[in-house]
Each structure stands twice: as structure tokens, then as C-alpha cells.
Amino acid sequence: DQQVKQNSPSLSVQEGRISILNCDYTNSMFDYFLWYKKYPAEGPTFLISISSIKDKNEDGRFTVFLNKSAKHLSLHIVPSQPGDSAVYFCAASAQGAQKLVFGQGTRLTINP
Amino acid sequence: NAGVTQTPKFRILKIGQSMTLQCTQDMNHNYMYWYRQDPGMGLKLIYYSVGAGITDKGEVPNGYNVSRSTTEDFPLRLELAAPSQTSVYFCASTPRGAGGRFSYEQYFGPGTRLTVT
Numbered sequence: 429d430q431q432v433k434q435n436s437p438s439l440s441v442q443e444g445r446i447s448i449l450n451c452d453y454t455n456s457m458f459d460y461f462l463w464y465k466k467y468p469a470e471g472p473t474f475l476i477s478i479s480s481i482k483d484k485n486e487d488g489r490f491t492v493f494l495n496k497s498a499k500h501l502s503l504h505i506v507p508s509q510p511g512d513s514a515v516y517f518c519a520a521s522a523q524g525a526q527k528l529v530f531g532q533g534t535r536l537t538i539n540p
Numbered sequence: 541n542a543g544v545t546q547t548p549k550f551r552i553l554k555i556g557q558s559m560t561l562q563c564t565q566d567m568n569h570n571y572m573y574w575y576r577q578d579p580g581m582g583l584k585l586i587y588y589s590v591g592a593g594i595t596d597k598g599e600v601p602n603g604y605n606v607s608r609s610t611t612e613d614f615p616l617r618l619e620l621a622a623p624s625q626t627s628v629y630f631c632a633s634t635p636r637g638a639g640g641r642f643s644y645e646q647y648f649g650p651g652t653r654l655t656v657t
Binding site for chain 1 (some may be wrong): 544571573575580581582583584585588590598630632644645646647648649650651
């Protein structure tokens with residue numbers, strides 16, 4: 429029962445272009461969503477989040493979009509840089525749950 | 541602050557052996573978590589704790605035990621190690637947010653890579 433799904437295991441993007449990472453969820457009780465970035469041999473680090481009362485949140489080159497009716501969120505990185513090459517995890521939480529449910533991750537590779 | 545620290549970084553266990561993975565955080569965070577990450581998979585929650593003396597099961601608790609006697613430490617115990625427990629283990633912590641509510645952002649340690657053969 430995968431409640432948070434990232435259907436693309438990998439994505440390759442040219443430097444300077446836009447990277448779009450997608451995430452779908454099934455649990456309608458989820459009301460807060462996060463993206464984490466993970467480099468090899470390190471723990472994940474928080475990147476950006478969005479509450480279900482919003483449909484967009486922006487932080488520098490990173491923007492997260494939430495489509496509640498489709499139960500879908502996406503992370504846009506513009507422009508993509510070589511240092512963005514990492515595995516990106518989508519995560520979600522339901523109000524009062526005090527824990528996160530993670531997707532499988534998408535490996536993003538930025539090509540020079 | 542050192543953040544979240546985990547020891548050891550690597551460990552090889554024989555089937556049936558036991559070990560404890562250590563996790564310590566120096567940020568006075570209330571919430572602490574143990575995850576495992578298998579190749580090509582996301583992070584699966586093993587156990588979590590909302591404060592000293594309180595623990596609860598996550599998605600995949602079988603074969604593991606935890607305790608939380610202090611705010612800082614949250615060790616994970618593997619009894620009778622099995623090859624299925626070969627994985628990378630991450631510990632994470634979260635502070636209490638505004639108004640005492642749960643703060644969603646989790647801070648992760650660097651992980652422990654465990655191999656059971």
C-alpha cells in the first residue's frame with residue numbers, strides 16, 4: 429500500500445533547463461507535503477514544503493505545486509545546476525500524525 | 541550543534557547476531573524516528589518517539605526494538621539479525637513547532653549501512 433508514489437525512478441536534465449519531479453498520493457487525509465534532497469552517503473535534507481491550504485510555494489530556484497483534486501504535487505527547479513544532481517524524496521503527513529510517509533525517490537542527474 | 545549523529549557508520553553482522561544502532565541529537569528535539577532505506581525504495585518508518593519514555597511502531601517494526609530514556613538518545617536494537625535487515629538505517633529528529641504542535645521538518649543523521657550475511 430504505497431500512499432506516496434514517485435513513478436519516475438530517474439530523470440536526466442541539461443544544465444540550465446527546468447527539472448520537474450512528480451509525486452502522487454492516495455491518502456486524502458494528507459495535509460502537508462515536503463521535498464527532501466539526498467546526496468550519496470549522506471542523510472536526506474529538507475528542501476521545501478507546502479501546506480494543503482496553498483497550491484504553490486516558492487523558495488529561490490525551487491517551486492512546489494500542489495493539485496489537491498488530482499492528489500499530485502510537483503517540484504520545479506529552474507535553472508537546474510550540476511549541484512542539484514541527487515535523489516529527491518517526496519513526503520506527506522496527515523494532521524496529527526506526527527510522522528511522514530515517503531515516496532520511493534527520483535534520481536535527478538544534471539548534465540553539463 | 542552536531543545535529544543528529546549515528547554510530548557506527550558501517551557494520552557487518554552474521555545471521556543471528558544482535559546489535560544496537562546508536563542515535564543522538566543535541567537540538568533538544570522532542571520527536572525522533574528510525575527509518576530504513578532499501579535499494580530503489582523510499583524511507584520506511586521502523587519506530588518513532590514523541591518524547592522520552594514514549595515510543596510507537598511505524599510501518600516495518602518486526603525484528604527491531606527501541607527505547608527512549610532521554611530526550612537526546614534513541615537507540616535501535618536488532619535481535620537475531622536476518623539478511624532481510626540488510627539496509628541503510630537513518631535516524632531523524634523534529635522539534636516541537638509553534639504552539640507546541642508537530643513541526644514537519646525532519647533533520648536526518650548520516651546513516652548506518654548494515655549488512656547481514
